[in-house]
Amino acid sequence: xxxxxxxxxxxxxxxxxxxxxxxxxxxxxxxxxxxxxxxxxxxxxxxxxxxxxxxxxxxxxxxxxxxxxxxxxxxxxxxxxxxxxxxxxxxxxxxxxxxxxxxxxxxxxxxxxxxxxxxxxxxxxxxxxxxxxxxxxxxxxxxxxxxxxxxxxxxxxxxxxxxxxxxxxxxxxxxxxxxxxxxxxxxxxxxxxxxxxxxxxxxxxxxxxxxxxxxxxxxxxxxxxxxxxxxxxxxxxxxxxxxxxxxxxxxxxxxxxxxxxxxxxxxxxxxxxxxxxxxxxxxxxxxxxxxxxxxxxxxxxxxxxxxxxxxxxxxxxxxxx
Numbered sequence: 001x002x003x004x005x006x007x008x009x010x011x012x013x014x015x016x017x018x019x020x021x022x023x024x025x026x027x028x029x030x031x032x033x034x035x036x037x038x039x040x041x042x043x044x045x046x047x048x049x050x051x052x053x054x055x056x057x058x059x060x061x062x063x064x065x066x067x068x069x070x071x072x073x074x075x076x077x078x079x080x081x082x083x084x085x086x087x088x089x090x091x092x093x094x095x096x097x098x099x100x101x102x103x104x105x106x107x108x109x110x111x112x113x114x115x116x117x118x119x120x121x122x123x124x125x126x127x128x129x130x131x132x133x134x135x136x137x138x139x140x141x142x143x144x145x146x147x148x149x150x151x152x153x154x155x156x157x158x159x160x161x162x163x164x165x166x167x168x169x170x171x172x173x174x175x176x177x178x179x180x181x182x183x184x185x186x187x188x189x190x191x192x193x194x195x196x197x198x199x200x201x202x203x204x205x206x207x208x209x210x211x212x213x214x215x216x217x218x219x220x221x222x223x224x225x226x227x228x229x230x231x232x233x234x235x236x237x238x239x240x241x242x243x244x245x246x247x248x249x250x251x252x253x254x255x256x257x258x259x260x261x262x263x264x265x266x267x268x269x270x271x272x273x274x275x276x277x278x279x280x281x282x283x284x285x286x287x288x289x290x291x292x293x294x295x296x297x298x299x300x301x302x303x304x305x306x307x308x309x310x311x312x313x314x315x316x317x318x319x320x321x
Contacts, residue, residue: 001068001093002034003086005061007054010272011298017122018144018171020049026270026297029057031085033093040093041320042278044085044242045269049219057082070094070248079223079245087246088278092320102321103281103314106251111280113311117142117167117290125149125156132160140165142290146173151185158189167288169195172219176205183212193288195238195265196220206233216265216288223249224256236263238290239282247278254282263287270296273305277320280305280312 010026031042046052060082068076070090077083095102103110120131122144135141141164143157150170157166168191174182179197186194193214198206200219216236220229222243230237237257244250257264266283267290268276276291283289291312294300306313315321 001066002032002036003061003064003066003068003089004032004034005058005085006030007058010300012270012296013298014296015121016119016270016296018146018169020171023270026272026293027054028271028275029054029061029081029085030274031061031089033086033089035093035097038093038096040089040091040096041274042085042088042090042092042246043271043275044081045271045275046081047242047269050080050243052081057085061086074245074248077245079225079243079249081242081245083245083249084241085246087248088241088320091247091278095317095321101317102247102278106281108281108284111284111314113313114280114283114289114291115139116292116307116312117288118292118295119144119169119290120157122147122153125152128153129156129160132157132164136161136164138164140167140288142166142292143168144171146170150182154185154189154191166191167193167195169218170197172196172199174198176209180209183210187213193236193265203233211235214263216263218267224253227253227256227260227262230262231260234262236265236287238265238267240267240269241275241279241282242269247282250279250282265290267291268293272297273301273303273315274320276305276312277315280314281321 015022029044033040046057091102117140118138119142145168174197195216196218214235216238217230217234218238221237264286265288266286271293273294
């Protein structure tokens with residue numbers, strides 16, 4: 001099996017900002033795996049927060065032997081972006097070799113349309129209000145927070161979109177005291193969920209303070225090995241393919257998290273439709289879906305995923321799976 005990887009850049013529709021910084025483009029790695037007859041594709045987004053760069057992830061992928069299998073891949077590479085792109089490409093290849101869709105191979109129904117959150121970039125309160133108003137017809141908005149001015153931003157967003165459901169993502173930007181102070185206001189403003197309020201590795205206080213609304217683990221949740229560390233602190237696990245290291249581990253984490261009583265959120269990095277496509281299978285039945293990466297882009301894969309009034313649809317075979 002021939003494995004190839006290349007870096008690609010996709011322009012964003014507008015600058016995207018979170019508490020860690022801003023970007024104007026999605027920098028992704030595209031992996032192809034071929035048996036000489038058919039080719040499968042996968043995509044990953046190396047993430048500096050987890051010590052990944054485009055170069056380091058490319059090196060991991062290029063070091064794989066051509067004889068690697070998908071089961072062996074799980075032991076050869078750790079959870080992360082490199083394994084994700086190769087794993088998803090292998091699933092795509094298996095589907096093409098079998099003349100089936102991936103969900104048929106997994107043994108689950110074809111994915112139904114999904115309601116996904118739409119993320120508002122961190123900005124001034126006035127600009128976030130305007131952005132919320134532009135997107136107020138969307139069913140769910142995700143608000144990036146994690147700064148000293150969060151209440152002004154959140155109040156502004158609620159004024160801009162008074163009827164829309166809202167979830168917030170602090171990106172590890174709060175302390176326990178800040179979260180305790182903000183929580184009543186989050187409830188007052190109708191926030192449904194708060195994502196990763198405290199830094200991973202410094203989140204033990206979540207087990208000791210009142211959690212008046214559901215708390216979702218993002219940076220604290222990577223793969224099944226993360227689950228013991230979530231106990232008593234989190235109510236929901238955010239599963240992202242770039243954290244689990246692909247669809248294989250993501251499906252296993254989904255089953256394990258549900259068995260332990262966690263709710264599910266299926267999230268994404270800022271990537272293209274190719275990165276989101278496997279997650280549409282994973283997201284079936286999840287309490288929250290945050291697969292809006294392509295909606296933030298000025299350019300995408302061809303063919304792209306379909307987003308319409310019914311929601312986010314499963315990929316066509318020409319895209320993935």
